[in-house]
Amino acid sequence: MQVFHHVASLREALAEARRDGKTIGFVPTMGNLHDAHIELVNLAREQCDVVVVSIFVNRLQFGLNEDWDTYPRTMQADMAKLRVASCDYLFHPDEAEIYPNGMDEQTKVICPAMTDVLCGASRPGHFEGVTTVVAKLFNIVQPNKAVFGIKDFQQLAVIRRMVEDLCIPVEIVAAPVHREEDGLAMSSRNGYLSEVERPRVAILNQSLIWVSDEIKSGRKDFAALEDEARAKIEQAGFKVDYFSICNSKDLQPAAHDDSEITILGAMYTSGARLIDNVSLSV
Numbered sequence: 245m246q247v248f249h250h251v252a253s254l255r256e257a258l259a260e261a262r263r264d265g266k267t268i269g270f271v272p273t274m275g276n277l278h279d280a281h282i283e284l285v286n287l288a289r290e291q292c293d294v295v296v297v298s299i300f301v302n303r304l305q306f307g308l309n310e311d312w313d314t315y316p317r318t319m320q321a322d323m324a325k326l327r328v329a330s331c332d333y334l335f336h337p338d339e340a341e342i343y344p345n346g347m348d349e350q351t352k353v354i355c356p357a358m359t360d361v362l363c364g365a366s367r368p369g370h371f372e373g374v375t376t377v378v379a380k381l382f383n384i385v386q387p388n389k390a391v392f393g394i395k396d397f398q399q400l401a402v403i404r405r406m407v408e409d410l411c412i413p414v415e416i417v418a419a420p421v422h423r424e425e426d427g428l429a430m431s432s433r434n435g436y437l438s439e440v441e442r443p444r445v446a447i448l449n450q451s452l453i454w455v456s457d458e459i460k461s462g463r464k465d466f467a468a469l470e471d472e473a474r475a476k477i478e479q480a481g482f483k484v485d486y487f488s489i490c491n492s493k494d495l496q497p498a499a500h501d502d503s504e505i506t507i508l509g510a511m512y513t514s515g516a517r518l519i520d521n522v523s524l525s526v
């Protein structure tokens with residue numbers, strides 16, 4: 245695996261790969277890699293000749309009171325995992341490389357659709373930071389395919405929309421949610437969970453599955469279902485950020501005759517905010 249810290253040298257290596265007729269698969273990450281990231285790398289590996297992974301903890305997508313400064317930086321362990329996963333090129337730029345003119349006057353990519361609800365409502369500016377950095381990374385890497393996890397369902401939908409709106413020539417590949425045995429979706433922030441809370445956090449996934457089963461068995465009283473699910477999570481001792489039954493395409497509250505539904509939830513533990521989702525066709 246070759247490691248690049250600069251845009252110019254990565255571009256040079258990728259230009260050579262392209263000249264040799266190779267396709268490029270890209271997995272953008274913020275590091276602290278776990279098995280779910282490695283599944284993204286495996287998917288890129290299956291579908292493309294050359295695999296590029298980026299590790300960049302993007303300050304632009306963190307709120308002022310969020311965990312940018314404490315976000316785990318685990319470079320040596322990440323590199324070992326990427327070598328095992330046969331990553332070809334690791335791009336690990338510093339902030340000056342990605343934002344050479346600083347962040348205050350950085351040109352931004354703003355996707356007005358789907359970004360002021362759910363995670364966007366509780367994390368103002370978050371998706372603007374995500375779309376800006378992902379657009380930059382796409383311009384740097386110019387991949388044929390880029391792989392994102394369905395765990396971040398809203399992020400995936402927003403990135404798909406950005407790619408469509410800006411005619412970016414990349415195919416977005418969605419990777420299934422990778423879960424722990426009790427159903428907890430794998431996330432870099434799971435490391436913030438206390439030993440006391442860890443056995444109880446599967447309530448988020450259990451509530452999503454319960455609501456999905458209720459809808460499949462014919463319930464259409466979505467508002468009541470959301471309230472019941474919120475109560476289950478609160479009874480387990482967690483504060484609910486949101487729990488919403490949505491239309492999978494536009495993330496608006498689902499209508500009774502919608503056929504593609506995604507149920508999305510977010511809750512606060514003492515040290516982390518966890519998100520998860522379940523999709524169903526009715």
Ligand code: PAF
Nearest residue numbers: 272273274302374377396
């Ligand atoms: O999902 C993430 O880890 C980040 O939001 C991403 C896509 C790497 C952009 O910083």
